[in-house]
Amino acid sequence: MRNGTEIKRRRTFAVISHPDAGKTTLTEKFLLFGGAIQTAGAVKSNKIRKSATSDFMEIEKQRGISVATSVMGFEYKGIKINLLDTPGHKDFAEDTYRTLTAVDSVILVIDCVKGVEEQTEKLMEVCRMRNTPVIIFVNKMDRHGIDPFDLMDELESMLKIKVRPLSWPINMGPDFKGVYNLFESYLNLFHANKTTIERDLITIEDLNDQAVDRLLQQDAQRLREDVKLINGIYDPFDMNKYQSGHIAPVFFGSALNNFGVQELLETFIKIAPSPQPRSVTTRIVFPDESNFSGFIFKIHANLDPRHRDRVAFLRVCSGIFEKNQFYHHVRLNKKMKFSNPTSFMAQDKLLIDTAHPGDVVGIYDRGNFKIGDTLTDGESFLYKGIPSFSPELFREVINRTPIKTKQMEKGILQLTDEGLAQLFIKQPGNRKIIGTVGELQFEVIKYRLLHEYGASCDFHPVPLYRACWISAENEQDLKTFLNRKSNNIALDKYHSPVFLAESKGVLKAMMDLNPEIHFSFFSEYMIASNDSIQL
Numbered sequence: 352m353r354n355g356t357e358i359k360r361r362r363t364f365a366v367i368s369h370p371d372a373g374k375t376t377l378t379e380k381f382l383l384f385g386g387a388i389q390t391a392g393a394v395k396s397n398k399i400r401k402s403a404t405s406d407f408m409e410i411e412k413q414r415g416i417s418v419a420t421s422v423m424g425f426e427y428k429g430i431k432i433n434l435l436d437t438p439g440h441k442d443f444a445e446d447t448y449r450t451l452t453a454v455d456s457v458i459l460v461i462d463c464v465k466g467v468e469e470q471t472e473k474l475m476e477v478c479r480m481r482n483t484p485v486i487i488f489v490n491k492m493d494r495h496g497i498d499p500f501d502l503m504d505e506l507e508s509m510l511k512i513k514v515r516p517l518s519w520p521i522n523m524g525p526d527f528k529g530v531y532n533l534f535e536s537y538l539n540l541f542h543a544n545k546t547t548i549e550r551d552l553i554t555i556e557d558l559n560d561q562a563v564d565r566l567l568q569q570d571a572q573r574l575r576e577d578v579k580l581i582n583g584i585y586d587p588f589d590m591n592k593y594q595s596g597h598i599a600p601v602f603f604g605s606a607l608n609n610f611g612v613q614e615l616l617e618t619f620i621k622i623a624p625s626p627q628p629r630s631v632t633t634r635i636v637f638p639d640e641s642n643f644s645g646f647i648f649k650i651h652a653n654l655d656p657r658h659r660d661r662v663a664f665l666r667v668c669s670g671i672f673e674k675n676q677f678y679h680h681v682r683l684n685k686k687m688k689f690s691n692p693t694s695f696m697a698q699d700k701l702l703i704d705t706a707h708p709g710d711v712v713g714i715y716d717r718g719n720f721k722i723g724d725t726l727t728d729g730e731s732f733l734y735k736g737i738p739s740f741s742p743e744l745f746r747e748v749i750n751r752t753p754i755k756t757k758q759m760e761k762g763i764l765q766l767t768d769e770g771l772a773q774l775f776i777k778q779p780g781n782r783k784i785i786g787t788v789g790e791l792q793f794e795v796i797k798y799r800l801l802h803e804y805g806a807s808c809d810f811h812p813v814p815l816y817r818a819c820w821i822s823a824e825n826e827q828d829l830k831t832f833l834n835r836k837s838n839n840i841a842l843d844k845y846h847s848p849v850f851l852a853e854s855k856g857v858l859k860a861m862m863d864l865n866p867e868i869h870f871s872f873f874s875e876y877m878i879a880s881n882d883s884i885q886l
């Protein structure tokens with residue numbers, strides 16, 4: 352099939368949520384509808400269990416299993432769907448942020464009882480930065496939750512995006528009767544049902560029809576009033592505004608009960624964008640260009656000593672990726688070919704010959720790749736917008752086996768290339784400060800340095816609030832600031848200067864006193880217009 356046709360029929364997306372809102376359950380139901388799995392529970396068993404939070408080896412074991420489900424490809428009504436999995440564990444939040452650079456849209460799951468939660472806000476922030484189109488699925492409607500109109504207000508104010516309901520619930524909790532689909536005017540009646548995927552759909556041309564009273568009885572009038580109110584408050588759904596990330600359509604349902612899931616999937620394939628043009632350092636790359644290009648957004652290292660392999664995940668952005676073809680590794684300025692590229696169909700890894708824009712290819716890697724690396728047919732450019740976020744926990748590395756200094760340095764560089772943590776070098780003395788978003792990463796680094804590089808280390812806590820990348824219009828201003836504040840300055844591994852702030856107060860004072868310096872919670876490489884810090 353021609354590349355153009357293949358591009359149009361692809362939808363590459365991620366399901367994201369605060370832990371426990373129902374991401375895994377919804378993902379699994381999508382796979383059931385797509386025929387990619389036959390039984391419920393297949394994805395769930397791969398989920399990092401909450402009980403394992405203190406045992407990273409257990410988590411790694413489960414992460415190892417879940418590499419197969421990192422990308423779940425399946426066909427639904429002629430559409431090739433690539434669902435990119437994101438780790439639910441908060442310590443791996445950075446993995447999730449990076450995966451969001453490889454998708455064309457997301458479905459954000461909200462628990463109707465809890466509403467917007469901490470991680471929901473952070474994830475939405477990342478989507479907003481990149482104008483990623485978002486569909487919101489309000490889950491667990493079989494429970495008594497926040498009033499839907501209040502929830503719409505909460506979504507708009509806390510997620511800072513305009514919303515447009517496309518379905519509307521009739522009651523909730525034990526009285527939940529179903530939803531009215533405002534997009535296509537039908538009633539979907541609810542039956543608690545965890546196993547089958549049947550639906551009870553009734554087309555309603557006119558809500559004033561008496562059939563609605565017969566079906567919904569005392570709730571019919573309320574639904575008419577709600578729909579009138581919705582049409583009064585919200586503008587009609589505008590596909591362009593959704594696809595440009597300016598309005599989020601909202602659906603209601605219960606993933607556990609298979610309710611509203613197929614409705615969501617059907618609308619998703621109609622409105623979600625196929626692979627879009629992307630910015631690179633020199634120009635905009637269009638997916639239907641004949642030359643191949645793509646970037647690495649994730650590296651998975653297997654900790655099992657019997658299978659010490661790494662898989663680099665390549666998102667194809669333009670042209671057609673082909674097995675055994677020489678490609679240009681832009682950062683290393685090196686030609687490379689791949690003889691065993693894999694694609695992922697549900698839980699199977701398959702060897703592939705070709706891949707199209709929107710697809711994710713797994714490449715076996717012996718240390719050639721870093722997150723953010725670009726591969727092309729020969730042209731030299733880099734994909735933009737692979738963010739490095741300011742870590743929240745900082746520790747200094749103390750080498751316990753000086754004889755292994757070289758191995759330790761190599762190990763730290765390679766592990767940070769995988770995106771496990773960030774490295775900052777502080778003078779005097781070349782002190783190495785590791786920054787992460789979770790405690791677990793320190794355990795993983797310590798373990799891997801010892802087992803893979805034979806280097807033993809300790810970590811000493813460094814009481815820091817954040818590391819901010821700094822820049823200035825005028826080079827001299829930056830130099831002066833770096834000299835004046837040298838005690839608080841470190842370099843990241845790309846030699847970009849960062850300001851190490853001990854507290855929010857210190858950072859705010861620095862920003863107020865030095866308006867000529869730009870402070871950012873994202874690395875310089877993340878080129879976003881709205882990345883200034885609001886304290």
Ligand code: G4P
Pocket residue numbers: 368369370371372373374375376377395439490491492493494604605606607608
């Ligand atoms: P996550 O991936 O976002 O962390 O959430 P997950 O799907 O694991 O769901 C979290 C919990 O919420 C699970 O219960 C799941 O069964 C439940 N859940 C998901 N969708 C619905 C829904 O529509 N209605 C209701 N009432 N519950 C829902 P658990 O007890 O933590 O796990 P399990 O023992 O059921 O597997």
